[in-house]
Amino acid sequence: YSYLGLLFSNRLSWSKSVQNLVNKANNALSSVKIFSRRLKNISPVVLFKIFDVQIKPIILYASEIWGYQQWYIIEQFHIRFCKYVLGVSYKCSNAAVLAECGRNYILVDSLLRVVKYWLKLVFYPRHRYPKQCYIMLCKLDNCNRKTWVYYVRMTLFKYGFGYVWEAQGVGDENRFLREFHIRVSDCHKQHIFSEIHDCSSLDFYSTVKNVFCLEPYLC
Numbered sequence: 001y002s003y004l005g006l007l008f009s010n011r012l013s014w015s016k017s018v019q020n021l022v023n024k025a026n027n028a029l030s031s032v033k034i035f036s037r038r039l040k041n042i043s044p045v046v047l048f049k050i051f052d053v054q055i056k057p058i059i060l061y062a063s064e065i066w067g068y069q070q071w072y073i074i075e076q077f078h079i080r081f082c083k084y085v086l087g088v089s090y091k092c093s094n095a096a097v098l099a100e101c102g103r104n105y106i107l108v109d110s111l112l113r114v115v116k117y118w119l120k121l122v123f124y125p126r127h128r129y130p131k132q133c134y135i136m137l138c139k140l141d142n143c144n145r146k147t148w149v150y151y152v153r154m155t156l157f158k159y160g161f162g163y164v165w166e167a168q169g170v171g172d173e174n175r176f177l178r179e180f181h182i183r184v185s186d187c188h189k190q191h192i193f194s195e196i197h198d199c200s201s202l203d204f205y206s207t208v209k210n211v212f213c214l215e216p217y218l219c
Contacts, residue, residue, distance in 0.1 A: 067110025
């Protein structure tokens with residue numbers, strides 16, 4: 001059933017919900033493409049700005065509760081747009097396209113939202129319903145049940161912030177979120193470069209592409 005624009009499944013799966021969000025984003029992206037064709041010669045910088053302002057919020061709607069894992073369908077949607085901007089074939093290397101555009105995985109943004117929402121729950125008073133749900137999920141996590149809390153905890157430990165989970169909070173929230181976002185972003189940039197270096201067809205490209213940013217010729 002749909003609640004506040006998000007599809008809930010009786011099997012506790014977010015697959016249909018994520019698919020629905022991608023469909024909505026795809027409809028909005030079609031309008032952006034029509035707009036870009038009419039104006040012509042819109043720079044990639046502007047197109048990516050439009051994507052981040054108009055399309056990404058649709059994809060990341062309610063990602064605070066489902067964005068703890070990487071969704072192939074979302075990443076492919078983003079990569080297809082990058083290939084559209086570059087004007088390259090759909091067969092072109094995904095990692096090379098992301099590096100050329102200076103674009104990271106959507107997962108980086110969704111993880112930031114998840115952790116930011118977790119911090120909000122931690123500081124909620126106990127009488128609030130979200131806080132009571134969080135306490136319940138923590139008890140299930142202690143019983144080795146894989147819930148939302150489990151994935152939040154694993155995310156923090158994975159990126160070296162286990163101490164934040166143990167403390168159940170931070171002093172300077174904004175500073176922590178900046179550090180978390182930078183570390184997650186850097187880890188996935190390294191992963192993209194690793195894919196480039198491991199691909200035999202990108203041997204020459206890997207020698208000339210050493211900075212993760214939008215190339216000047218695209219600006």
